[in-house]
Amino acid sequence: MTRRTGRRPGNPDTRESILDAARTTFAERGFDAASIRAIAGTAGVDPALVHHYFGSKDQLFLAAMNFPADPGQLVPKVLAGDRDGVGERMVRIFLGVWDSPAGSAGVALLRSAVSNEWTARLLREFVTTQVLRRVLEQLDVEPAQLPLRGSLVATQMIGLAIMRHVVRLEPVASADAETLVAAVGPTVQRYLTGPLST
Amino acid sequence: MTRRTGRRPGNPDTRESILDAARTTFAERGFDAASIRAIAGTAGVDPALVHHYFGSKDQLFLAAMNFPADPGQLVPKVLAGDRDGVGERMVRIFLGVWDSPAGSAGVALLRSAVSNEWTARLLREFVTTQVLRRVLEQLDVEPAQLPLRGSLVATQMIGLAIMRHVVRLEPVASADAETLVAAVGPTVQRYLTGPLST
Numbered sequence: 001m002t003r004r005t006g007r008r009p010g011n012p013d014t015r016e017s018i019l020d021a022a023r024t025t026f027a028e029r030g031f032d033a034a035s036i037r038a039i040a041g042t043a044g045v046d047p048a049l050v051h052h053y054f055g056s057k058d059q060l061f062l063a064a065m066n067f068p069a070d071p072g073q074l075v076p077k078v079l080a081g082d083r084d085g086v087g088e089r090m091v092r093i094f095l096g097v098w099d100s101p102a103g104s105a106g107v108a109l110l111r112s113a114v115s116n117e118w119t120a121r122l123l124r125e126f127v128t129t130q131v132l133r134r135v136l137e138q139l140d141v142e143p144a145q146l147p148l149r150g151s152l153v154a155t156q157m158i159g160l161a162i163m164r165h166v167v168r169l170e171p172v173a174s175a176d177a178e179t180l181v182a183a184v185g186p187t188v189q190r191y192l193t194g195p196l197s198t
Numbered sequence: 199m200t201r202r203t204g205r206r207p208g209n210p211d212t213r214e215s216i217l218d219a220a221r222t223t224f225a226e227r228g229f230d231a232a233s234i235r236a237i238a239g240t241a242g243v244d245p246a247l248v249h250h251y252f253g254s255k256d257q258l259f260l261a262a263m264n265f266p267a268d269p270g271q272l273v274p275k276v277l278a279g280d281r282d283g284v285g286e287r288m289v290r291i292f293l294g295v296w297d298s299p300a301g302s303a304g305v306a307l308l309r310s311a312v313s314n315e316w317t318a319r320l321l322r323e324f325v326t327t328q329v330l331r332r333v334l335e336q337l338d339v340e341p342a343q344l345p346l347r348g349s350l351v352a353t354q355m356i357g358l359a360i361m362r363h364v365v366r367l368e369p370v371a372s373a374d375a376e377t378l379v380a381a382v383g384p385t386v387q388r389y390l391t392g393p394l395s396t
Contacts, residue, residue: 113365114312120365127367151361151370152381158365159357163349167311167318167356169325172349182395183350187385197380
């Protein structure tokens with residue numbers, strides 16, 4: 001609960017105060033309802049200062065999550081190409097982040113999300129608004145199915161990250177990325193665009 | 199590292215001493231190489247006492263993991279029926295355990311495995327020797343592919359458990375079990391018996 005300290009008037013580290021306020025507000029209200037204005041209010045600073053330090057709300061969210069990659073740049077790469085290849089490209093790009101040095105920040109985030117309800121809320125918001133919604137909006141699938149499709153993708157991708165990088169179950173832990181792309185890509189593709197029941 | 203205390207000669211709780219020794223030994227040596235004799239030696243008791251308290255090595259492992267269900271009883275139910283239905287039955291039976299009151303012990307185990315390397319080792323051994331090997335041995339697939347197939351199944355099943363019960367991403371968190379069986383069953387089936395690349 002150290003994230004819920006809210007306003008820390010005596011703290012000279014304004015940037016950290018804003019990040020703390022952002023984590024609290026994103027977790028409590030969700031990404032869509034959390035405004036820069038509300039976050040600034042919680043941090044006790046002017047909204048212009050939040051924009052000055054962090055730019056957009058998306059970028060503030062990435063900074064608050066300490067997330068090692070920017071889905072705003074990666075999602076277009078997932079979508080660039082034929083619709084039937086989205087699953088494989090998503091797995092390939094996802095593994096590219098996780099297998100890089102930046103992946104250790106992702107591991108820390110997963111560990112925290114599994115043990116801490118507030119980080120779990122942030123992770124839910126992050127996965128949904130920054131990754132899945134952006135991909136699914138472009139795929140022309142039945143709108144009513146989007147939430148289930150998105151959360152099924154999350155079960156496979158988070159499970160893959162945990163088994164490869166946290167629990168380290170072999171041979172998934174040390175398999176080359178393309179072996180996993182070929183094996184898991186069709187799963188993600190079906191969750192995104194295929195039939196969800198037989 | 200509290201599990202690595204080994205022999206605790208002054209401790210009157212012999213049963214707990216044996217369980218501690220079992221956790222240490224299973225994590226250090228793996229399930230197959232860990233003998234009742236070695237566990238008894240670490241606990242400072244006679245091997246006959248270990249058998250008296252816990253029965254078989256499988257049962258001692260379940261007790262050491264505080265695991266809420268016995269795969270030795272569940273795996274035959276997964277295998278009972280046509281080969282093409284193994285994936286769906288595995289998801290259905292898995293969700294039956296996780297969605298029951300006993301599932302909270304599973305959640306505790308997952309949380310611990312994600313934050314603690316020793317529990318992660320135990321979980322790896324458990325998933326591999328108590329669940330996946332028993333299922334895959336009966337399915338007549340290429341032996342060289344068994345480890346990859348088994349660990350792919352684990353990515354999906356553990357990811358499903360984490361998203362449904364720990365991170366609680368909707369709608370997977372509250373979907374009825376049969377919706378998930380229909381959606382995820384074909385994934386597990388392909389990992390078990392289908393093509394792993396296109």
